[in-house]
Amino acid sequence: MDLKKLEGIVEGMLFASGDRISIEKLSNIIGIDKKTIKLVLNNMIVNYNNNPSRGISIREINNGYQLCSKPEYYDYIKQLFEPRQRSGLSQAALETLAIIAYNRPITKTRIEQIRGVNSDSAVARLLEKNLIRESGRLDAPGKPVLYETTDEFFRSFGFKSDSDLPIFELNDVQEPEEVNQNSGQEKQDTEFEKQEKV
Amino acid sequence: MDLKKLEGIVEGMLFASGDRISIEKLSNIIGIDKKTIKLVLNNMIVNYNNNPSRGISIREINNGYQLCSKPEYYDYIKQLFEPRQRSGLSQAALETLAIIAYNRPITKTRIEQIRGVNSDSAVARLLEKNLIRESGRLDAPGKPVLYETTDEFFRSFGFKSDSDLPIFELNDVQEPEEVNQNSGQEKQDTEFEKQEKV
């Protein structure tokens, strides 16, 4: 297929959908391999961004793509709408979201262990905002619900994929002693084990 | 203002709006006279239409403008909106359909007696698929609904005309044993009697 037409089809599909479309879906519907689709999209992204006469751009969201307006023109576009409501996520909700993003799927009990406080309302608020969703139940007594982040999370915070999340490892914090590091690893393992078993 | 940037702002606004925007509104927000806006838009319309790598076009609607996907790419776009692949009939629905085919008209209670399980969802699914329909009510307490198969049911076997339709008779089905056949027959008669009498 002509590459120009391919770009047109992709743009038309992304426009009509209004939502994120996964590479798989684009590839299946158009009947072109994923690698080519990805190349075309990357090319489109560069062209859109470099061309001031384009008011839209393409964002990669959780291994899919979605059209959005260019942030450069925010000042004009916002006037079309009523003043935007701030998302209103509390510190508690953001903390909880941060924990879920790095540990999904995760139970509420585990979240509360990390935060040290009850997180019922934070979890409820995130569910309501469609930033997290239930992703099944842990195969453990009581069958606790597991939570994971949604596409809306990736969209709202501009992460392309899992690998786009900043990396924070325990070693980020300077380890002063060899002994501590070892026991730290051990500790983490047992904690993990506990979660799996419980 | 740079004309290229103006095009970009207009595109961004039309995109984010998702709806028609009047010339007045575009002119007011951008702070450029209506005549220029109109010129820019007419130029954009021509460019979008002539460029196969554009999947969207601009429509003039009642002195306003709106973005839409290009009709040339409809065949791809419509697949985004199509429901998931139609699934065949479940075992439960197939059993229920078989019972209705061989016993029409029949009540749900009788179907459930034969299958030994609640058949609400199977009946609902068959109705939804237009394979069965209500054919009246049994003259009995509670006036239960009677079900029968539809033309669609026969069509789904690939028969073109009514004369091609297979005959669904009980004699089609061999009864497994002599003894059972008797009691089965008897059972059916009393059931039939009860239905008629009650």
Next chain:
Amino acid sequence: MESVLSKACTIKIQNFEGPFDLLFHLIEKNQIDIYDIPIHEITDQYMDYLFAMQELDLEIASEFLVMAATLLHIKSRLLLPSPKQNKEEELDPREELVLKLIEYKKYKKFTEILKIREKDSERYFYKGPEDIDIKHEDEPLELSYDELKRVYVELIERNERKMNKNTGKMTQILQHEKVSLRSKIRDVIRTLLKKPIFKFSELFSPKTRSKLEIVTGFLAILELAKLKKITLIQQKQFADITVCKCENTDLEDIDEENIAAEN
């Protein structure tokens, strides 16, 4: 402690997400090495906050109290001499707390990043799906006649297998048990002819009648009520039902009609 100071502290306490958040604040404020927390001082400061809250009659979340107990426990363990000889192998009582704090710090850092990214993302606008009139073409369902027949035969066979060798006898017993709705209607009418008002339990008592007869009897009075021959009164749920003959109604003709139909 001075009340002005305690007030200043309390305002902050309300902003803490939990005990870890508060501890973290104390560690950063005092510029303490997280791996070598002076438990004695931290515990004192932590307790000061709690006391300040208490003074202001603020409700202290239980999690803060649990942490206080943990801190005091660690403090006491550090004060007491260890019974063990080999101090090298002994675990530092602060360790578990430190690990939890480090993990918490990780997410706290990420939370700050989320805040910034959320603000950046506000400048992007998205749109809803386009309102296109898509015609859904129904794919014809393909059924196989043989398949349908096979399913039905299997079903019949399955039902047959459920019956045991005594099927014949069972059928007789069942037939014996067979209760016709008509005969129950007749029972009700006969009773009404003698007594225009009676209680359902008088006629259909579990002591004298089978379950099937009682159920059929209930259907009989419903049917008669529908024909406006009788009125049913029930004072409350599960109470006995009173059956009354409607005035100006002829019960005889029903009886005859039914009996005629049966014969």
